[in-house]
Amino acid sequence: MMRTSLALASLLCSIFLSTAARSEGLGWHFVQTGSTQLTAAQAMVVSPSLVVIFDRVLGDPLQINGHQAWGAVWNTDANNVTAIDLVTDTFCASGGFLSNGTMVSVGGNPVEVEDGQVDPAPDKDGLVGLRIWEPCGHPAGLNCTLFENPDTHSLAEKRWYPTSLRIFDGSLMIIGGIKENTTFFNDKERSASSFEFFPQKDGGVPRPSEFLDRSLPANLFPRSFALPDGKIFMVANNQTITYDIEEQTETILPDIPNGVRVTNPYDGTATLLPLSPPDYIPEVLVCGGTNTTDQLTNDDVYTLSSQDPASDQCSRIVLTPEGIKKGWEVDFMPEARVMPEMILMPNGKVLIINGGGTGYAAVKQVRDPVGQSNADHPVLTPVLYDYSAPLGSRFDREGLPTTDIARMYHSSVSLLPGGNIFIAGSNPGNGVHFNDKFPSEFRVEYLNPPYMTVARPSMSNVPEKVAYNDKFTVDIEIPEGLNTSIQVSLMDLGFSSHAFHSSSRLVFLEFTLSEDKKTLKMTAPPNNRVYPPGPAWLYITVDDVTSNGAQIMNVAVWLPGTMVHLLTFAALAFAAFASVTATPARRAMAVAEQRQVPVSFARAGKPDAETKLDLRIALRQKDMEALEKALYDVSTPDSSLYGQHLSLEEVTTYATPSEESVNTVTQWLQGNGVTDITLSGPFDDWISFRVSVSKADELLDTNFENFVHIESGERLVRTLQYSIPQDLLPHIDLVHPTTAFVRPLAKQPVMSVPIPGSANLTERALGAPDDCNGLVTPACLQSLYGIPATPATQSSNMIGVSGFVNQFAQNEDLRNFLGSLRPDMSPDTTFTVQSIDGGVNTQGPGLAGLEANLDVQYTLGLATDVPTVFITVGNQSSDGAGGFLDLIDTLNAESAPPQVLTTSYSFDEGDLGSALDNRICNAYMTLGARGVSLLFSSGDGGVSGGQPQSCTSFIPTFPGGCPFITSVGGTQGVDEIAADFSTGGFSGVFSRPSYQDDTVSAYLSALGSTDSGLFNASGRGFPDVAAQGVNIEIKSGSRTARVAGTSASSPIFASVIALINDRLVAAGKPVLGFLNPFLYANPQAFFDIASGSNPGCGTDGFPASSGWDPVTGLGTPNFAVLLTAAGL
Structure with a gap:
């Protein structure tokens, strides 16, 4: 067999x-x-x-x-x-x-x-x-x-x-x-x-x-x-x-x-x-x-x-x-x-x-x-x-x-x-x-x-199984311009061979449409003769516009006689398979990753041997070096290929693992009795499987333990070292989650005390509202950075906002924000919602999320009329990095992801381990090659990152150190200085990219021996740019709040890029895509920030200075000059 x-x-x-x-x-x-x-x-x-x-x-x-x-x-x-x-x-x-x-x-x-x-x-x-x-x-x-x-x-x-x-x-x-x-x-x-x-x-x-x-x-x-x-x-x-x-x-x-x-x-x-x-x-x-x-x-x-x-x-x-x-x-x-x-x-x-x-x-x-x-x-x-x-x-x-x-x-x-x-x-x-x-x-x-x-109807919450004559409800969305002439069809798509479609079948279903036209209550076929038991596809057609089909895995159930036969056959089949599967010989193993217990965690004993672990293997992708070259070719302004972003199909040829890798790793798992295996990821680049702790210990030559986060009490099952067969090293990047210690809860923006205003306004701030020095609003930012209030015109140009850990962006708070601080905009301006890993965006006055509200209010409030999607990722209760992985994998699989993505969350670089840092960073590279600008807040702990001030070396954050994203630091005041919480520094994982080599080398030369040994001077420097991050006014839970953090800086800068993209698209030009080579080639397009520092780890941290610095990067945006640099 x-x-x-x-x-x-x-x-x-x-x-x-x-x-x-x-x-x-x-x-x-x-x-x-x-x-x-x-x-x-x-x-x-x-x-x-x-x-x-x-x-x-x-x-x-x-x-x-x-x-x-x-x-x-x-x-x-x-x-x-x-x-x-x-x-x-x-x-x-x-x-x-x-x-x-x-x-x-x-x-x-x-x-x-x-x-x-x-x-x-x-x-x-x-x-x-x-x-x-x-x-x-x-x-x-x-x-x-x-x-x-x-x-x-x-x-x-x-x-x-x-x-x-x-x-x-x-x-x-x-x-x-x-x-x-x-x-x-x-x-x-x-x-x-x-x-x-x-x-x-x-x-x-x-x-x-x-x-x-x-x-x-x-x-x-x-x-x-x-x-x-x-x-x-x-x-x-x-x-x-x-x-x-x-x-x-x-x-x-x-x-x-x-x-x-x-x-x-x-x-x-x-x-x-x-x-x-x-x-x-x-x-x-x-x-x-x-x-x-x-x-x-x-x-x-x-x-x-x-x-x-x-x-x-x-x-x-x-x-x-x-x-x-x-x-x-x-x-x-x-x-x-x-x-x-x-x-x-x-x-x-x-x-x-x-x-x-x-x-x-x-x-x-x-x-x-x-x-x-x-x-x-x-x-x-x-x-x-x-x-x-x-x-x-x-x-x-x-x-x-x-x-x-x-x-x-x-x-x-x-x-x-x-x-x-x-x-x-x-x-x-x-x-x-x-x-x-x-x-x-x-x-x-x-x-x-x-x-x-054209815009099509859509369905959600379709059941996987339906019983005969049963009534079931499906949620629908009907696009504007379609009325309610509806057909609901249950279909077997058949087997095509020699001019005939055997088993092809269409049964129209009876249904009722709810008054709000949001749900359909349907009645399944009456018996197994009208629709023989088995899989089906459900379609909704409104005015001859048909939805995507939704798969129903089983209509009705097997009849007893048939079920016995099927189970007998399956048992025989798998018995035959087992009989030819020999017990594998033990292979030579090599340590893949190892680490010490992180300072914020403590050991908490051995989990039960039968505790189930959901693990995934990152397969080695085919040619990421060539993809990196292609990324720089389309992202560097003096390249002949500048702006010719790659298609999904093109990046797939680089990012898909080889057939040999897929087969070799799969055979290793199956040979060790692992059967619950799924190939996943946008490029089939992850193998997911579920095993017991005892099986994982045996498979990876390791010892999984319970660990507890000292401050929060949250528990993780992790290991400090694992191994894989030596012959699989060319095929596997890492196994996750193993040595990644990430507290599942992410940081939220800091509620701030007002900072005293500057004694003088700079020339570029003339005409700004009087209170901009102590309270930052969209009008202040428009004045400070020259951001236009004119509406965007290109519906194909989008900005995405990442949302994690049950942060819910509130529609009513957004309405209040726009009504109060952007009265020139329609108060009905809103965002769409995309769910990943079961993420939701629950509404209610007691459910306001400061982070989510901040992010959507300052994208919609600055990037006027740019379509905005709030991407809500389900709570990763046992794997804090899982949401980051699933978010970027989902976007990489989409044919048309948002052209700009802002994310206000980060980890300390050592939390994930270098292998996972590299893997996620490569996923950002893949999306950047397709013309997506990825912006992340640099962090709010100064040079301490997320660690206590007792740290003995500077702590870079991730993904701030990834060379394929744009890291955004924070400033404060009208006469801008660096916000002292603005995390920045030098990666301990990623080397310095060529686009910043000259400017970072100049900074290090001026810094001399200060804090020598506390950071990796050859690492990628970050942040790349900065924006206001203190005394940011938002509406949250029907009240006005002031918040601080680079969590505000990233959506502000992202909005600038989204507006430039809108004008580029309108002019028939490509969007900016991966930003950094363009930004570093145009330092004149930034207001230089030369005052302030980011203290931490018992030091004054890095000082801001003329030119690039690891506190505010190149500086804050000058919209008009950036627009000119973009060729407009």
């Missing part, structure tokens, strides 16, 4: 998806993006971002473990492909979901190799193949597994070209196929004219089918549907039946009119139209194919031509006694099609796409193949079918685009959770060929409906 190994192929392309106003939408449009490196002849959506695709063993370029891959996972977020190492040949197989969410691939073909090729799967016959894709939460598919053991688990009968269908008990019904290769047609000797089930019924004995015998020779991939009464409707050739699974009887229904035949090799397509409450009356639509006679044998194939016209007929039948008696209703498509496919859209319309205008399915059998294709005249423009419109007016192709890629035989298509259409494949030939009119096609396209580029 085998479990898959997954290999990432670095084929990344960008896709444009915007959320512009509805009137600015792009309409229907194709986007070409990336390569599958194999023919996607079969496709099935298995998660919000993953599509499993299968081909055949015949020379595709995608490789894994030294041989061709014929299965893969396509990631719709990253637009890349990940190979699957299969055992048997999946050529012309089928598949579907079981009730528990497991995807099963069934059938296939013996491996066929051409002369001179090596068989990668000898003696592994795909005809009885049974492949199990287990549900997996990882967005890139790594650690998702595909179980396959042909020796113990297989079909009862050989099946090539079968159909599979999920039925009312949650199992798969497997229908028809052929037992061995054929020239073109099926025949009596070869036909698998039977049904079987997985998990097995009837003791594993297939049920014979007279219908499948009658419908020869063109009956492969019979079009089959589970009806809401539990029976199965089937179309093969031009014949139809219903099959009663429980009674095992076939009922013959009317033939498709006019001799039109629709199953392979005469491929048309079919779909079950949407089922609507209360009656859920089933209707089936069958389109395309051919009316060529079926009175032929394989000896007659030479009489067929690639130029024989396909059929343009669509036939529709209502599957009630009255509808069956009435028979088929005939309509006609705008053009004929063979091998088309139909996709149910969430609004109930049917998209008909792909195929040719003449010929047949299969490869190189007709008398005049086009290259190797039996078909010709590709139909390149899709068409929509409106099942609710009157006969004669149901087809519409207005606004639908035309592709330049022919999708002929062996192509696939699927609706995606995002609401757009995945299109891939096409290979009407044997092997890989590129010189024919219809070559092997590896390019991926998305067909984007008009709603992909």
